[in-house]
Amino acid sequence: MRIDIITVLPELMRSPFEASIMKRAIQKGLAEVHFHNLRDYTTNKQKSVDDYQFGGGAGMVMTVQPIDDCISKLKSERTYDEIIYMTPDGETLNQKMANSISMYENIMILCGHYKGVDQRVRDMHITREISIGDYVLSGGEIGAIVFCDAIIRLIPGVLSDETSALTDSFQDNLLSHPIYTRPSEYKGLRVPDILLSGNFPEIEKWREQKAYEHTKERRPDLLEND
Ligand code: ADE
Known part of the structure; x- marks a missing residue:
């Protein structure tokens, strides 16, 4: 472009x-x-x-x-x-x-x-x-x-897999789910067990649910427009 x-x-x-x-x-x-x-x-x-x-x-x-x-x-x-x-x-x-x-x-x-x-x-x-x-x-x-x-950033080829825009907030009219990286526990705050489980279908379900809850709480207008 x-x-x-x-x-x-x-x-x-x-x-x-x-x-x-x-x-x-x-x-x-x-x-x-x-x-x-x-x-x-x-x-x-x-x-x-x-x-x-x-x-x-x-x-x-x-x-x-x-x-x-x-x-x-x-x-x-x-x-x-x-x-x-x-x-x-x-x-x-x-x-x-x-x-x-x-x-x-x-x-x-x-x-x-x-x-x-x-x-x-x-x-x-x-x-x-x-x-x-x-x-x-x-x-x-x-x-x-x-x-x-x-x-x-949306031009095809600009983002690599790791930075893919597909999971960005707003991409499906939903805000992003919570994200975590190492360590799995910091000052007593633990990463949700599901994310450490290796059960990828369940992880995907959890993420969708969290994205929906997050959007409902912060930007209900996005759900109404959908
Ligand atoms: N120029 C001044 N205000 C602006 C706005 N909100 N968006 C785009 N261009 C602008």
Whole structure:
């Protein structure tokens, strides 16, 4: 998958892609991430990318020209499955969306700033608007990093067997069951006997039961949606 990210803060964004699973995905050639600095596309001398809002009101708005030029250039080079705008008023990211987007070949992500972008950018180019939750961040960059992490780890071949996404929380609309590693007893706290029993069908049943109880207690809404 190729991901093109349009941002005014490429430097803020680089390091999460240089560590852990995202780094490995890039090294394996399964993901390619390209940053595009919006300021390189401004045609005004000041290199400004924002302006006052028509009609008045607090907060600056990202102007249409540099974004349109940047997106148009990228679109002329390849076909995008989705051109995504990170914004708190988008659809809320969930595991199902991450699963389906992880199958795409090319996506573009536009990170908003200030009050957001001129509506004409959205009308002309954006195919999907995504929020990472019901709170407002200072810009779309951190949201884009979260979104990229969620999808890159799902690209086939990125995770090894040990880190498989199949048993993650949310993968079946269930939260994860409790997990343990050695030692089997620590400060008097013992690992449940069933996990040490070697009886794998029973272990699987126990895990399913715990995942269900955990979900019922913490996120009953996930069971209702199912
Ligand atoms: N930009 C500002 N807040 C955001 C959010 N919650 N999700 C995605 N992008 C954002």
